[in-house]
Amino acid sequence: MSTVGIIAEYNPLHNGHVHHFREAKRLSGASRSIVVMSGPFTQRGEPAAVSKRTRTEMALRMGADLVIELPVAYAVQPAEWFAFGAVALLEATGVVSSLCFGSESGSLSQLLPLARFLAEESAPLQGEIRRRLALGESFPAAYSAAAALVWRDRLDEGGPVGVAAGAEGPSGRTAGPADMSGAGAGSASPMNGSGLEDLLRGPNNSLGLHYLIALRRLGSGIVPLTVPRLGAGFHEPLRSGASIASATALRGLLREGGSLEGYMPEYSLSVLRREQEEGRGPLDWESFRSPLLHLLSTRSAAELGGLLDVGEGLENRLLRIVPELERFTVDGLLSALKSKRYTRTRLQRMLLHILLNHGKEEFSPGALSQGPGYIRVLGFRESGRTLLKKMKQSASLPVILRPALCSHPQLTRDLQASAAYAAAFASPLRSDLYSDYLKPPVMV
Incomplete structure (x- = not known):
């Protein structure tokens, strides 16, 4: 019995x-x-449109056998740590044989050799990233430009740049056809620097690259696969007559009160409608306006400066800008803070760390490099019971179905995040705020 791993947010689950x-x-x-x-919170630093239990139900109705939670310690991080935490969880199950992710390229032929090269974290790469950050570039721009530069230097030096079938794969074993699966599979062709920057401009390519890097750093035997992304791009608006749209566009339609019919499977739509009728969504950043304003109004610059992603004077800018806003909205605050160096995504993650009180030391690279401390089961189908039984023998981390029976700092943060999320419901109940304790895993 082989098992494929998928890393997702399903925010919300749609036809794509x-x-x-x-x-x-x-x-x-x-x-x-x-x-x-x-x-409850996503990699781009946003509250999910609906709760994790709701999105778990959507995934199970789609056909997923088992859904496990990516701890908030990794879920609201840049691509490197998001990917590392998720891949580490799949590896820890001991039952996953392959990982399939979407990409704009639809091919591993260029991503695999690039992952081999970048997994080394060469000193020139890190030095160039730091130099570009000091010049005011955003991290995504600095990373792609630095990677392109050191890649070009390697080409100029005549170093190895390709991985073809039969060459060493991401886990150090011999790579077979599965390692090069997806559209355009085959032997790799060297990219120049500009080609690499073009490749990494695709957000799914970039995230997929980090999955491959994580597989290599973990020495994993999980075989990577990729599927070409279909339909609208990440930031593209809705297209008339299309059945596949980006989750970003669909969340925008939700905020405007529009219907997602035609873009989501019926089972996903029905679950979404139920949550809307019961006042449990959809949520967005404005749903957290009041608690965020309270925190920004009662903390000092020193207190803010101790939180993750708050630095380089951002704590002072925050305390200066908030009183200047005629009407406080999260969107208005983000617009006032945004700059060439600080992207909206980076700033949203900063606000999440403020909302959830995430300290720098607790979420430092050294702490994150230790990996997740448990496998938290959010839900399963009847067919997933077989996986759970097998995981009890194969998993390298504790498998948790009842959080009350486990104690771990990362789990404590997960439970706090769930309660903070549910507090933004129209009329939150005890069963919403403490659902992690009071409700069993979702079963379909």
């Missing part, structure tokens, strides 16, 4: 996700699937 899920099962030939899913 269904296509990816089906292709992941087809490409891998797997009979079972495990989804690692973000909890």
